[in-house]
Amino acid sequence: MALNTSPEAPIPVAQVSRMIGGWIDRLGAVWVEGQITQLSRRPGAGVVFLTLRDPSHEMSLSVTCFRQVFDRVADVVGEGARVVVHAKPEWYAPRGQLSLRAAEIRPVGMGELLVRLEQLRKALTAEGLFAAGRKRPLPFLPRVVGLVTGRASAAERDVLETARQRWPAVRFAVRNVAVQGVHAVPQVISAVRELDAAPEVEVVIVARGGGSVEDLLPFSDERLVRAVAECSTPVVSAIGHEPDTPLLDLVADLRSRTPTHAAKDVVPDVGEEHERIERLRERARRCLDAYLEAQERGLADCVSRPVLARPHRMVEERAGRVEELLLRGRRTLGHVLDRAGAELEHTRARVVALSPAATLRRGYAVLQREDGAVVRDAEEVAAGEALRARVAEGEFTVTVTPGR
Incomplete structure (x- = not known):
């Protein structure tokens, strides 16, 4: 315009x-x-x-x-x-x-490839395939170690030689597969599943040497990641060098920096284990010696106490105390009996003094009619009536005569 x-x-x-x-x-x-x-x-x-x-x-x-x-x-x-x-x-x-x-x-180019891998990583993370709670511990000394790697590769040599140097008796079940190219993923999946199904295999190592991002792509394949996630046997990933991080590293139970480190992570070193055993034995010996010394000191302290040095001393002290209490009890009982005797004599004297027998001994008599009634008034009897007279030393019969 x-x-x-x-x-x-x-x-x-x-x-x-x-x-x-x-x-x-x-x-x-x-x-x-x-x-x-x-x-x-x-x-x-x-x-x-x-x-x-x-x-x-x-x-x-x-x-x-x-x-x-x-x-x-x-x-x-x-x-x-x-x-x-x-x-x-x-x-x-x-x-x-x-x-x-x-x-x-x-x-x-490579950036687009990395974007796709990142999107896959996020999707699998959201599913929980990389969660730490799914990781299984490795056995201390596996009977048989499964190894999935390339044929006659440096990774295979590094794993086998390192493992046998550390523990000569270790046994391997090796499965050689293609580790790059179109056949790599199905072959690795098949080998992993075969070793997972073998009852004698206790851990599986998937190993490959270093390479470019394109070379390591099979180990970020979703099918392989899901196959490893389904394994019941612990899986160790040893792909490339330390900076390389394919998705297999995230789903594996343990990620090793290199194939050599994978052998070290899975197989213990016999020399190190001997040294560890010797250190533990020495530590146990020191602990036992310290315990025995402490018990000996405690026993010596107990033996040195007076109660064990003179065991009869306690009995003697208690015997004196018992004797003292016995004497004190006897004195107390004597005082009680004396006081009770005095009170009894006093009561007896009072009873005797108030007794009708005492009155009779002073010359008095009790007159009773034939029915046993006591005569208290002269008007109660008639002339000629027979009465029983009771005195201190017996009784006799009297006849009532008219009085004047």
């Missing part, structure tokens, strides 16, 4: 900027390939800023995207990475700046 302008009738900068923005808004979204040269992710900010550069033409464009768009590839994309961006051109009118608003970012 042509504009009629002249030196005498110019248009303002703001109007020009708005017009350019309008033209750019009519453009649709495009796929753009380039290399990230600058990346800015401020903490808490909802927008990520980056610069997309074309190395062959030395040209760059500013790109913005929402944080959730960039977070999808943040684990495998950084400065220097080649990416393909689906973006729409935008014009920022206040500053007259052109940029691209990205709706999707895809890594190119």
Whole structure:
């Protein structure tokens, strides 16, 4: 759209900027390939800023995207990475700046592969296949060790030689398989399942030497990861070198840094075990000696006590105390009996003094009629009536005569 302008009738900068923005808004979204040269992710900010550069033409464009768009590839994309961006051109009118608003970012080449592996890792983690609670402990001294590795490989040699140096009697069940290429995954899965089903095999090692990311891809295959997760026998992963982390490392019960370390992790060292046994024996001997010495000191302390040095002393002391209590009891009982005797004599004297027999001994007599009634009044008897007279020393019969 042509504009009629002249030196005498110019248009303002703001109007020009708005017009350019309008033209750019009519453009649709495009796929753009380039290399990230600058990346800015401020903490808490909802927008990520980056610069997309074309190395062959030395040209760059500013790109913005929402944080959730960039977070999808943040684990495998950084400065220097080649990416393909689906973006729409935008014009920022206040500053007259052109940029691209990205709706999707895809890594190119190895980055895309790493993204797929990361997505698979997150999915399997969500299922719980990598949970620490699923890890099984390794046996201390396995009878037979299963080994899945390449034929005549350095990994096989390292595992076997290291294990036999540590424990010469160890036995291995070796399964040689392809460790890269299209046949690697099914062969490794078949070997792992075969060893897992063998009752004599107590632990399985899956070993491979170092290599590129592409070479180690079979050990991040979802089918292999799930097969290892289903095993009832503990599985040790020894893939590549220490920095290499295929998904098999995460699902295995133990991840060893290298095949050599896998042999050390699974098979104990006979020399070290002998030394450990000797240290434990010496420690047990010292503990037992210390215990016996403590018991001897305690026994000596007990023997040196007076109660054991002169065992009859306690009996003698108690015998004196018993004798003292016996004498005290006898005195107390004598006092009680004497006091009771005195009280008895006093009571007896009173009884004797008040007894009718005592009165009779003073010359008195008790007159009783034939029916036994005591005569208390002279009017109670008649002349000529026979009465029984009771005196102190017997009784006799009297006849009542009329009185004057």
